[in-house]
Amino acid sequence: MPRLKIAVAPNRSNWVDVMRAAYERASYKDAARTFDYFAGSAAPFDAALLRARIFLRDDEYPSVIRLLTDRKGSGQTEPAQRAMLLGAANGEMAKFAAADEFFDEAERLARLKRDRDLQGEIAYYRTQRYLTEGKTETARELLALVQKARTPILRLRARYLESCVFAREGRYRKQADVLLDLLRKAESHGGEAAEIRADATQSLAVLAREMHVPGALAVVDAQLAGAAWPEDFAVQRFQALRAVGWCHALLGDYFNAFRYLKWSGEQPVGDAWRAVAACDRAYLARSNGEPLWTAQELAEAEDYAARADWQRARGEERTGLLLLAELFAPSDTSKAAFYLAQYDELSDSKSRHSQFHDDPRLAAIAGYSSGVVHLATGKRRLGIESLRKSLDGFKKYGYEWRAGRAALRLFEAMRDESYLDIAKEKLRHYMGSWLGKELHVMGDQRHAKLPPMQRKVFEAMCRGLSSKAIAKELGRSEFTVRNHIKLVFKTFGVNSRSQLLAEAARQDII
Numbered sequence: 001m002p003r004l005k006i007a008v009a010p011n012r013s014n015w016v017d018v019m020r021a022a023y024e025r026a027s028y029k030d031a032a033r034t035f036d037y038f039a040g041s042a043a044p045f046d047a048a049l050l051r052a053r054i055f056l057r058d059d060e061y062p063s064v065i066r067l068l069t070d071r072k073g074s075g076q077t078e079p080a081q082r083a084m085l086l087g088a089a090n091g092e093m094a095k096f097a098a099a100d101e102f103f104d105e106a107e108r109l110a111r112l113k114r115d116r117d118l119q120g121e122i123a124y125y126r127t128q129r130y131l132t133e134g135k136t137e138t139a140r141e142l143l144a145l146v147q148k149a150r151t152p153i154l155r156l157r158a159r160y161l162e163s164c165v166f167a168r169e170g171r172y173r174k175q176a177d178v179l180l181d182l183l184r185k186a187e188s189h190g191g192e193a194a195e196i197r198a199d200a201t202q203s204l205a206v207l208a209r210e211m212h213v214p215g216a217l218a219v220v221d222a223q224l225a226g227a228a229w230p231e232d233f234a235v236q237r238f239q240a241l242r243a244v245g246w247c248h249a250l251l252g253d254y255f256n257a258f259r260y261l262k263w264s265g266e267q268p269v270g271d272a273w274r275a276v277a278a279c280d281r282a283y284l285a286r287s288n289g290e291p292l293w294t295a296q297e298l299a300e301a302e303d304y305a306a307r308a309d310w311q312r313a314r315g316e317e318r319t320g321l322l323l324l325a326e327l328f329a330p331s332d333t334s335k336a337a338f339y340l341a342q343y344d345e346l347s348d349s350k351s352r353h354s355q356f357h358d359d360p361r362l363a364a365i366a367g368y369s370s371g372v373v374h375l376a377t378g379k380r381r382l383g384i385e386s387l388r389k390s391l392d393g394f395k396k397y398g399y400e401w402r403a404g405r406a407a408l409r410l411f412e413a414m415r416d417e418s419y420l421d422i423a424k425e426k427l428r429h430y431m432g433s434w435l436g437k438e439l440h441v442m443g444d445q446r447h448a449k450l451p452p453m454q455r456k457v458f459e460a461m462c463r464g465l466s467s468k469a470i471a472k473e474l475g476r477s478e479f480t481v482r483n484h485i486k487l488v489f490k491t492f493g494v495n496s497r498s499q500l501l502a503e504a505a506r507q508d509i510i
Contacts, residue, residue, distance in 0.1 A: 252432025
């Protein structure tokens with residue numbers, strides 16, 4: 001029997017108690033191993049229900065159906081739970097008609113039992129079923145039933161589920177607000193609360209990485225440094241650590257960025273995630289002007305990528321291939337094209353624990369990588385089209401630094417200065433990062449492109465001369481000088497002399 005990390009070794013007489021104790025500690029792997037070792041066709045029904053719950057959280061929906069289809073419980077509570085879990089599994093598999101039949105049966109039995117807590121849990125799983133189908137209005141109606149639950153754990157689950165509804169609606173800032181509130185108020189870290197805490201911390205960390213969410217970094221750090229995380233939540237912890245690393249990098253704090261990214265790579269996750277972590281470090285090493293370090297991390301990422309089973313990887317786990325494609329685009333276009341093609345060939349895969357489960361945000365991320373690779377391989381039209389779509393997506397979702405980065409790539413490709421203005425707006429919170437430095441350099445290039453007369457007008461304005469004084473100095477009419485001033489304002493994306501001077505000071509050109 002595999003070694004179980006539990007306080008009391010299970011035997012034939014007590015294994016159900018040991019399994020239940022492991023489940024209540026959120027040690028789901030231990031609980032599952034105990035059941036799988038001891039249980040047969042005559043396993044107690046309550047133990048089978050616990051095993052089905054573990055299958056469900058691990059996205060093994062057919063296993064839920066195989067386990068429960070031919071089993072019958074006693075009384076009304078066990079059959080209601082069985083029907084609820086079968087409804088949840090069918091809903092996640094998009095078999096909505098079958099799911100509704102099971103949920104209807106579960107609700108009927110729960111009403112007969114007058115079990116309000118069970119009714120609330122059924123509403124919880126049924127809300128997830130409508131989120132899977134994309135029916136957010138119906139999901140909100142059911143969510144109201146979950147929110148009326150009496151037990152603290154169900155109310156906590158309802159709060160997290162509310163954040164999922166906001167995510168489905170594309171209201172990511174509202175999602176962040178709910179997660180901030182949930183994590184600030186959550187006091188219990190045991191049992192199911194540990195899973196909710198892990199999922200909420202991961203979700204908030206990812207949002208803080210993608211958009212400016214004041215206060216989020218401190219809350220996530222507190223959760224990571226607080227109560228111990230069970231082994232079962234290694235992926236959530238990995239993603240939270242990784243996201244915090246990117247948050248520090250976007251603030252220009254590269255020491256802590258690499259510290260968190262190294263920490264994330266030490267988590268017990270699979271080869272695909274390890275490839276992602278090594279790519280992260282290679283990306284930031286390159287951005288920080290460290291070519292040898294970049295090459296070392298990139299070689300490590302390739303080793304992990306060669307061992308990873310990408311077909312079984314889910315959602316954002318697969319972005320390791322996109323990161324590899326991006327990283328090789330400047331130096332080895334054949335490898336870049338290979339990794340991009342490998343990503344494109346993967347069949348669709350969904351996971352309700354994924355940050356990008358059935359989510360168009362992943363398409364925007366893939367579009368950016370595709371655009372970078374297409375431009376590097378000489379497919380300019382395709383590259384620009386991919387980057388434009390990516391930029392539109394990031395602007396829609398409020399993903400600020402990604403939008404700014406896409407705008408910088410479009411400016412490089414097209415020399416359309418409107419993209420610099422977009423980048424300036426989207427990167428305002430990230431000026432201390434490598435992206436801020438890129439914007440600074442490109443802004444200098446824009447200043448260098450001023451025609452000779454506009455450059456003279458600009459320099460005179462920087463010396464504080466009035467329009468009349470500039471006209472006299474340059475031997476031009478005041479009307480002509482004013483026209484040149486308007487063009488200078490447009491070039492720098494400002495509307496007044498004070499804004500121009502501030503922007504020129506920021507770019508360190510006065």
